[in-house]
Amino acid sequence: MQQATGSNCHVAVLAFPFATHPPPLLTITRRLASAAPSTLFSFFSTSESNTSLFSTSLPMLPNIKAYNISDGVPEGHVFVEKPLEDIELFMKVGRENFRKGMEVAVAETGRKLSCLVTDAFLWFGKEMAEENGVAWVPFFVSGVCPLSSHVYTDLIRENFGVAGIVGREDQTLDFIPGMSKVRIHDLPEGIVSGNLGSIFSRMLHQMGQVLPQAAAVFINSFEELDPVITNDMKSKFKKFLNVGPLILSTPPPAVPDSHGCLAWLDKQKPATAAYISFGSVATLPPNELVAVAEALEASRVPFIWSLRDNSKVDLPNGFLDRANGIVVPWAPQIDVLAHSAVGVFISHGGYNSTLESIAAGRVPMIVRPFFGDHGLNGRMVQDVWEIGVIVKGGIFTKNGLISSLDLVLSQEKGKKMRENLKAIMELAQRAVGPEGSSTENFKALLDLVSR
Structure with a gap:
């Protein structure tokens, strides 16, 4: 693969520091950084998340630097076992904390931002990219079927209402391309069930609404797995890039089998x-x-x-x-x-x-x-x-x-x-092979973030 040039490029990468979201984002960042050695990648997550992520046996690339941002938990705060409480505290102040972190990275490196790559859950990335005059390139960490469900949330709510699914849980989403086998009760909380007013539900709803305005949306999958839904998402987004499976294109380091x-x-x-x-x-x-x-x-x-x-x-x-x-x-x-x-x-x-x-x-x-x-x-x-x-x-x-x-x-x-x-x-x-669809999509992603 040709190495990208762009000696002044500075990409800010914003992680959603919960569950299994940060590791695949760092994997793709490492791959981009390896292919574009003159582009700087500033990776932002919480201290706890970064400590876990950057302690692996993989050598650290010189053009990736981790920056810690606050987890949003007030000093002395006592958790009350409320579901998603840590996520809600983080999201309340997330935009401001990421903004402060990016200011530090720009001051330290002397390079203005040239692109903003974020976890797709961080829907406010669109506005932050606009403020900096750069492209917003969100990464959706799950599959194309969940992505479609968030993009179509308003249509699903129109069809089923937000309170009227009792007794209809087995009805299918046959009005959405590629989703005819999916049933209402398969959907994630926050679409037509659960607390639709929570910060988490609103975050996912806003994400589905703003993703079509991103310069590109990329995903850890391959086009041949779900061709119908993939083609539908291509019609919804400016660019839709399947760049996976990362486990095949960028295999993780070997881990010890400590329990035999x-x-x-x-x-x-x-x-x-x-x-x-x-x-x-x-x-x-x-x-x-x-x-x-x-x-x-x-x-x-x-x-x-x-x-x-x-x-x-x-x-x-x-x-x-x-x-x-x-x-x-x-x-x-x-x-x-x-x-x-x-x-x-x-x-x-x-x-x-x-x-x-x-x-x-x-x-x-x-x-x-x-x-x-x-x-x-x-x-x-x-x-x-x-x-x-x-x-x-x-x-x-x-x-x-x-x-x-x-x-x-x-x-x-x-x-x-x-x-x-x-x-x-x-x-x-085949998708991750030399002429494969995911390999071609990765080249398009690399071009977008390192120019």
């Missing part, structure tokens, strides 16, 4: 083991945790369960002694999914986990959605891509999970899912 997961898998038969992980944020309620344990015990499916230590108290008495598997506080997920012994991935349906399953190309999913984009991702997994199933009724029961395990591991339908996964993985590999 791979050695344990080496002793299992091919495509027989279950890998269970619900990400870093979602937590199973105790009754469902027991249901998962009972299903594993009754089915005798060998398993690796990545479970935080504080959740182990809810496991049935003696389960760990009787279990045909291992419970670990953390697992090297990418390596586990790539192992030939793993035959099913029991997941929350988070976007990164879904992409990792696709990149592995051989492990169907059993999805138990929790919040956010999980329901939409699960629906695509089950009904559009046909590479997994959503747990019956959306929650774990012993018998429901036993039947899902049997379906994926033993039945013809599971075999078909594996074939579909292999085909989608090959499309993804």
Whole structure:
């Protein structure tokens, strides 16, 4: 790839410092910085987020500098267990804190800003870019189906109202291109359910309204995964650039297998083991945790369960002694999914986990959605891509999970899912290849941010 020039370019990158938002934004920033060595990238997030992000084993590029901004939590503040309280405090003062941080970066480097790249959730990036006379290039960290749901929020509300979905939860969004399999209850909170007046809901609504005014919107996916929705988003945005999957184009560094997961898998038969992980944020309620344990015990499916230590108290008495598997506080997920012994991935349906399953190309999913984009991702997994199933009724029961395990591991339908996964993985590999769609889109993104 040709290296971009632009010796005076200075790109401000603004992260949304929660959950799994910052890591993919830093991954793409590193890739841009590597391809445009004379462009400066100032990366803004909270101290906690930056400390975690920049402590990896990857060497730091000389043209990326991290700047800490305040998390917005007032001194002496006591959290009251209100949902999303940390996000609301951050967003209340986020615009002003980012502005102060950018002023520091401009003063330190002696370079005016030339482009503003932000997490798409930071909808005020549009106005900040206008104030600085630069292009706004937002990054949406989830898939194109959740993106479409936010862009079409007003139309969805017109069709369903904001209070009238009880009894209509299974109605589909067949009036939106590519969304005919999606049901109302799959949608993230804040579109037609939940507290629509909260700061978080308003943030997502405003994002959907202003994204069409961005110079470009980019996303960690590939055009061939959802061609209908992708073409529709191309008609809505000035530029819509699928630049992923990043896991294939920019593989993460190797991580140590500190709990012996791979050695344990080496002793299992091919495509027989279950890998269970619900990400870093979602937590199973105790009754469902027991249901998962009972299903594993009754089915005798060998398993690796990545479970935080504080959740182990809810496991049935003696389960760990009787279990045909291992419970670990953390697992090297990418390596586990790539192992030939793993035959099913029991997941929350988070976007990164879904992409990792696709990149592995051989492990169907059993999805138990929790919040956010999980329901939409699960629906695509089950009904559009046909590479997994959503747990019956959306929650774990012993018998429901036993039947899902049997379906994926033993039945013809599971075999078909594996074939579909292999085909989608090959499309993804082509997309990030030398002439692939994601590679071409990355060149367009690089041109936009480094000129």
